[in-house]
Amino acid sequence: FYLGxxxxxxxxxxxxxxxxxxxxxxxxxxxxxxARLGLGATLFRQESFEExxxxxxxxxxxxxxxxxxxxxxxLVLLRLGRNEEAIAVLEQAETVGDVSSKVQTSxxxxxxxxxxxxxxxxxxxxxAETDRQNIDAQLQIGMILWQQGELDTALNHxxxxxxxxxxxIAARDAIADILFERQNVLMTIVAHRELLELAPEHAxxxxxLGIALKARGRTAExxxxxxxxxxxxxxxxxxxxxxxxxxLLQTQK
Numbered sequence: 001f002y003l004g005x006x007x008x009x010x011x012x013x014x015x016x017x018x019x020x021x022x023x024x025x026x027x028x029x030x031x032x033x034x035a036r037l038g039l040g041a042t043l044f045r046q047e048s049f050e051e052x053x054x055x056x057x058x059x060x061x062x063x064x065x066x067x068x069x070x071x072x073x074x075l076v077l078l079r080l081g082r083n084e085e086a087i088a089v090l091e092q093a094e095t096v097g098d099v100s101s102k103v104q105t106s107x108x109x110x111x112x113x114x115x116x117x118x119x120x121x122x123x124x125x126x127x128a129e130t131d132r133q134n135i136d137a138q139l140q141i142g143m144i145l146w147q148q149g150e151l152d153t154a155l156n157h158x159x160x161x162x163x164x165x166x167x168x169i170a171a172r173d174a175i176a177d178i179l180f181e182r183q184n185v186l187m188t189i190v191a192h193r194e195l196l197e198l199a200p201e202h203a204x205x206x207x208x209l210g211i212a213l214k215a216r217g218r219t220a221e222x223x224x225x226x227x228x229x230x231x232x233x234x235x236x237x238x239x240x241x242x243x244x245x246x247x248l249l250q251t252q253k
Contacts, residue, residue: 003021003025003034003035003038006018006021006022006025006035006038006042007038010038010041010042015042015045015046016046018038018042019039019042019043019046022035022036022038022039022042023039026039031062033059033063033066036055036058036059037059037068037069037072039055040052040055040056040059040069040072041072043055044072044075044076044079047079049076049079049080050080052072052076053073053076053077053080056069056072056073056076057073060073067093070089070092070093071090071093071100071103073089074086074089074090074093074103074106074107074110075103075106077089078106078109078110078113083110083113083114084114086106086107086110087107087110087111087114090103090106090107090110091107093107094107101127101130101131101134101137102134102136104123104126104127105124105127105134105136105137105140107123108120108121108123108124108127108137108140109140111123112140112144117144120140120144121141121144124137124140124141124144125141128141128157132160133164135161135164135165135168138157138158138160138161138164138171139157139158139161139168139170139171139174141154141157142154142155142157142158142161142171142174143174145157146174146178151178151181151182154174154178155175155178155179158171158172158174158175158178159171159175162175167198169195169198169199169202172191172194172195172198173195173199173202173205175191175195176188176191176192176194176195176205176208177208179191180192180208180211180212185212185215185216186216188208188209188212189209189212189213189216192205192206192208192209192212193209196209201232202232203229203232203233203236203238203241204229204241206225206226206228206229206232207226207229207233207241207244207245209225210222210223210225210226210229210245210248211248213225214252219252222252223249223252226245226248226249226252227249229241229245230242230245230246230249233245
């Protein structure tokens, strides 16, 4: 009864109630594996990472080959910023069984955050090849290639994300910014308008759109757009943004 209740509360995102149900089970059956895994997952969703880590490690003390607990331990360590430990655990997961592409992506991110770009990119490419629906892998590959100056290839990866998930703000933001960086003015305008339809509070998006409109000689539209950017930067208390846009507007009036 309580297990079904916990699952139901979790599905409704009522995590406090779900935790209470899992703990009720564990008060009666302390070794109930599914309840322990469920409680760990719920603690993770609540960002109680230290408690989640303790739960998963207690499971691994009894069941060292439990792939779900191994994977989850690695993910928790990542969220705690303990990248070297996360790498060791997630690499261990690959020896225990077939890990999900999500976990492989997390391992790749751990490599990147530990400074091993080559290993991270190689693993991400492997994930993207075997799981073409993995949006996180495509986003990460795009980011790395963008940082390396491979703009065309980065654009391809971000566009793949948009094909899979048309409302991806991260991908549309990256596409718009890369087009802006390449000084492709007309496509920059189109891309930023599409972005701002999804993210109307995106101050930097209005700023870049304003510059692109100015470059096309559409001064009145540029001023109006930059004023919107300034208003949003002020709401967000972004001092640098306020200064940059204010100086640009002063040259237009």
